[in-house]
Amino acid sequence: MLTDDCADNPCALNATCTDLVNDFHCDCPPGFGGKRCHEKEDLCAHDPCVNGLCVDALYSQKCICEPGWTGPVCDVNIDECADRPCFNGATCKDQVDGFLCQCAPGFHGSVCQHMMDHCATSPCRNNATCVNQGAQYHCECPLGFEGTHCEHNINECDLLHKCSQEGTELCEDLINGFKCNCRQGYTGELCEIHIDQCASEPCMNNGTCIDGGAMFRCECPRGWKGTRCEEDDGSCALDPCHNDAHCVNLVADYFCVCPEGVNGKNCEIAPNRCIGEPCHNGGVCGDFGSRLECTCPKDYVGPGCQFELNACQEGACRNDGRCIVTEHGGYKCICEPGFTGRNCETNINDCSPSPCPLAATCIDQVNNYFCQCPFNMTGVNCDKAIDVDYDLHFYDALMTASAALSVPFKFDSNAFSISLWVKFDMPLSHGTVLTLYNSKEPNYPAKLSQLLHVSADNVHLNMFADETPLSLHFPSNQRLNDGHWNNLVITWKSDDGAYSLIWNAVRIYADVGYGTHKHLDINAWISLGDPISDTSTDSKFVGSVTRVNMWKRVIDFENEVPDIVQQCQQSQEIYDGLVLRFAGYNRMSGKVERIVRSTCGRERTDLRSTSTVHVDRCPSDVFVVTQQKEVNVTWQEPRFSSKYGIQNIERNLKPGQMFTWGEYLVVYVAKDNTSQADCVFKA
Template sequence: MSGMIMLVWNVLLLFADALSHEDFDACKNSPCQNGGVCIRNKGDYTCQCSNSSQNGRLYGGPNCTVILQGCERHQCQNGGTCSPFLRSSQHRYSCNCPEGYTGTRCEISTTFSFEKSGFLHIETALEDTLVLLNITLSFRTVQKTATLLHCEVDEYVLKLQLQNGRLRHSMQWGNNNQSDLVDLFQDVADGHWHMVQVFLYKSVLGLDLRDPLCTAKTCHKEALVEMDLGSGSGQSSFTLIQSVYIGGTGNGQVNPDSYFLGCMRDVYIQSRPVVLELKVRAEQFGVTLGCRESDGCEDNPCKNRGKCIGLGWKKHKCECHRPYEGSVCSEEHIAAQFGNEDVESYAIFYVDDDPMDTFTISMFIRTRRLNGLLLVFSNSTSRYLHVWLDGGKVKVQVNHFEILQGHDRVNDGHFHLVSVHVAQGMLTLLHSARTQALMASQGLTVRSGDMVHVGGLEDRKASLAFRGYFKGCIQDLRLNFNHLQFYPISTPLASYRLKTIVQVTQGCTGDNYCKMKPCLNGGVCYSMWDDFTCSCPPNTAGWRCEKLKWCELSPCPVNAGCLTHAQGFDCVTNVTFREGNPIILFRGNGKIRRPLHSVSLTFRTRSHDATLLHASRENDFITVFLKDGQLVLELQSGTNFSLCVQSHRVVVNDGRWHSAILSMNNPSALTSRWSMVLDERRDQASISYNSSGDLGFLREDTDIILGGWELNTGANLDGCLGSVEVGGLVLPFYAETELNMPRPQEEKFLRTSGMQNLGCWSFDICNPNPCHNGGQCEDLFDLFKCRCPADWHGQICEVRTDACSSNPCLHGACVIVSEGYECVCESGYIGQHCENKEDVCVGHKCHNGGTCLRGIKQYACLCPRNTTGALCQERMAEMPWYIDRFPSPRLPVSICGNDKWTYSCFNGGNCSMFEDKCDCLPGFTGQWCELELDECASGPCLNGGYCRNLINKFQCVCEISFAGERCQIDISDFYLYSFLLMWQNIFQLLSYLILRMDDEPEIEWNAANDE
């Protein structure tokens, strides 16, 4: 029985134990904190901690109570996200890399770019033969057709390609031209990133596009293929090599255009990343790390200032400036040269479309010629449009009517874009897109079948009517958008047909003008386009070095000046004539051919009557002379009458230099009136009444005399002559033998006789000095002038000057002294000439800060407190404490005077009937009552009593032991009396303090002139 009971108890205990284990819940008490999730595990639990931040922190540990600190100093790069965790109670972290990066710290880039013909080649051994291909990658491109992957395994070739922007995955086996493929219909050549996976697993060929908008139906395709690689688990006794080309098919690629152009990232082959930085065993060509997100304009592909327009990622097009064409504006239109070596050339084009009545003709032209025919448009009946050059400017004529002309020249040897635009009945002429002129052009239309003549016409006479054939270059000639090509370029262009081309050469080289050796005198010729320039030696000048710079060769004597002209040079100087000295003779050299119709000369003299120039031959003569100091011309040539020209009212014998030009008014006439211009004052020219011929009789066998009248007499000119010219030819003061080299000019005058005194000099009239009393002599050419001291005058400073005769003293008396004069000024005025009013306060002597008060002829000092005296120089004793220091003013001030001047009466004084005096109250005195009588001056207070000066009286303030009106009573021995006197004094003091006493500063006037 007991055994049965034990058995029952055991069964009950086992059942109870089972129930207890079944009912126990370890997560019942929520052991996981901070958002952790509790997971039961056979009577235990595990906490799965939250990946979300809890109050800004992440937690870990068994119950998610440990703050994770692994990310506090993490080293995740390139935007990688840090994830902290605990491992064996150690704080750790891991990096979650963004797309395009890998590595424990996201430090490795998986992005690379494919340039032109670039690819990446990788060979790996397959570990599982059942999976021949498993590649995942992301790419971006705008290329519509390209090879992304090319994989070779045994005899199988697998490709991932773009066809018209769509993905295609294909497989080909052996030499079988047929292939299995799968493709998608999404356009992925849009420049955005796309992720794709291709695989071949067992017999399934798959393509998977993983875009955000994709679904399994739209972006996932599979196909069953036949394979013969054995069967089983995928393990084989041999190793298969997988050869993968990324971005192309290798160096032997048949179609270069199928290379991939774009970027890839996160390429995984058999789940292994392809990273260039890891230097895996791979070949790479034209592959660079990273992916530049820019269009094709970043590298400025357009040449010759072409404008690049971006068309998306890595795509662009070039808008070319004329005259350039091509995909990158690298090809220039070939210029056509007309008139090479001055031959007549032209070209003819057919118009084979119908531009109608709105069209533009444009071209570049380059020329240095002023004239030439550019374009002629004609139809079967007439020539209806002409464009030509006239004077370097473009002209346009429609139907032989109105002519339109531009205002800018185009013949400077540079290219100019010239356009003629016809629209809406108006014709506009433009240079480089700037409007030059416009006019109406009704009915002007270009039709199919019309012809365009360029550079000239077949008919030479018709070309000459429009200034002849064109010489220069024409480039990029267009009618609207159709070209008229003289020599076609490789870029395909819409062009009109060229019918005829005559003597038009290719290029724009210009003629070689230097072959004609145009430079003279050793100049070196340098070719410019259709022109030349000469580099001249140092002693030559001019366009062709035709002008010799003779003066740089120092042909003249030291003291002479050199004048260069086209034919040679002349040496010029001044020459001096004195009465009795020899005259100078000149003659022409017999080779003078030019007309002589002028005489010019410069001179300086003080002679009243003298001959400057004279020449005569038979009845013809010329004389230039002075009469009464005026210049006169007498001339007779080719007539029986002589003419006379005189410088009326102009005296020229003043010792100064003067110039004169004597010339025919009408040089082309047989006879003409003559004019005289002095000192270049053409508005004051003198003109003869009669007419005469030119000076042709002076060309040869005629003596020209300077300085006198006759050959056998001395000079009567006292003075100097400068340059003298006849018909522009110099009369030389030097003989040919006196020059360093002969003058090369053919036409010239020669000096035949006469001894010249070179230079211009006067008599030494200042030696000895004619001026007396210290005067300085000034040489005025044969005349002197004395500059006298201040107290002398006269022609030679012989007369003493009365310095006071000019009344130099304005407000004073003039007194003559040895140094000149001196002014004694009136009262109230100062200065060298008594010109300034005197300020009596200037330099005043008021001491201790006293203020200067201006008066008439004198000043007074307004003294500050505790000072007195005329100049405030005396200090006053400090007043006792019981004396009022700041009394109010007692008496008023009166202002007196008239409209000219005023004065003040102080201390209650009144204005007086007498000028500048005041009537004063008792106790005050002075001119303006400014002085108060000092009743304390006699010291009336005894026994140390303080005297208080009052108006017209005084008051004594006694010491404690004295009393009385003058402090004369000694009360020190009488106590009661002293007590009474003390109260008396206190009463007196209080009475005094009540009184209103004036304690203003004392004013004492002082005559400034008395000091």
């Protein structure tokens, strides 16, 4: 007998039961298995989702896709470029869960929505207007300029040719215009009008005027001469009157006013004035018509040689020689040491025989000599290199003290630079630091004239007799006498008379017009400290001086001066044009001491460590690579702070200014009322 094995509904989950012979089979729904569909299967066991998370939903599995993917098994990449998200002609590149816009030239931004601002760097010159055009820019030039960057001034003289060729000396190109510089005798905007030089009737006394274009010429009637026929031509020009007579011009004639005792048309008749031997003591009489003159023998003087000569009263002895009157009106000179000759006129040559080593040059002085070693050498045998690592310290506030060069040195140039380091021991004290003289004598200082003077208050220039002297005073925030080491540079050049005063690499004076086109040819002699001739009761210089150098050119403000200021004793010597190093100050007077190993530059580190001015921000070096010869360079300016408040910040260059190719040292100096700090970087 057959039985229905499905009668008892053995299959779970309403699965379809199929009756078999003494058995049954359950058709299980997806996700279930086993004899009775009672076992749950893991639908996600085989990782069906390619780029997503599989979720078992009992009877089925579902893929939750990662961002950027779609499809039943997350195997389809969503095209984010389908909506064209990129602007301004950019190319969209699809990525996973995103896209990348490859911008067209002249645009930037995540979707190329921003136009590049080519005008941000101000490429246009001469106040031109910069117009941004996406991939490029365009400069709208003001009138008178042309070129890609409006860098060229249009030469209207070449373009227009409007000036009269006949009447124009020179066409001067201006900005958006021109100026005709006329030849003499022409006027008008284009020099087209010929001036009638005779229109004003310049010839006097019936002279005939002849127009010569640039000038006029007068043809004078008889009896007149001069540019305008204004002078009587009475023949006095031929000097017809004799015996010191005075000639008076008449119309076509002359009249001689004769001295007493002389007569004749030309005062040619004169008495013999030497009759009667008017000259005594062997004097020779000379008859000059209107007067006589006696030429006296050497021991007599006076109109008639009647007085015996007192040679001592006449200053016969030279060079401070002492004069003694001898018998019969004679004299004798007792010479100062170093001089000889009847009148002490000869300086004894102390260099004979040669007292100096072979390498040195002997310089004869007064009762002395000086062995001058070759440049940059020193020592008894001139075999040692000059060592400039020392200070000259002056330490008497009441009495004068000085250290001067042993001998003057020849300086012949159209320009100079003087650099020195100075430190006043007491802030706000006074005194003279340096004096530059011109010596009349080349081998020793004598008959000195002061050319340049540096004191605590100012720098005084008096280099040319026909120029008004200059006094350059130090500002209150840039003192030389603040108690610290300070560098001072003074420059002058003849081309335009430009002069400058530079304090610690900060230019505090710069102007032109002093000694323009003049030349310095002097026997230069430098004295440090207060001059010996200073008899005033003012306080004297107490402090130190080092590294006094002089060049026969203007040293470079942007490169050479900052290096001097930064390094002091450690700075390399600038030999180009150098004529004087810090050596040879052997003429010492008063309380002066030579201290080996200078404190300049070495003390600056200690000063900064205790400075109340702090550098909060100092830019690193700025590099700009460009094919343009000139470019605007900018940087973030340094920031300083002080609990006393920053009083002043000086700089030698400013951000945004135009630079040419090269390397520049940028220096910022900040000061409060007690100290200072600096920030230095390269651009």
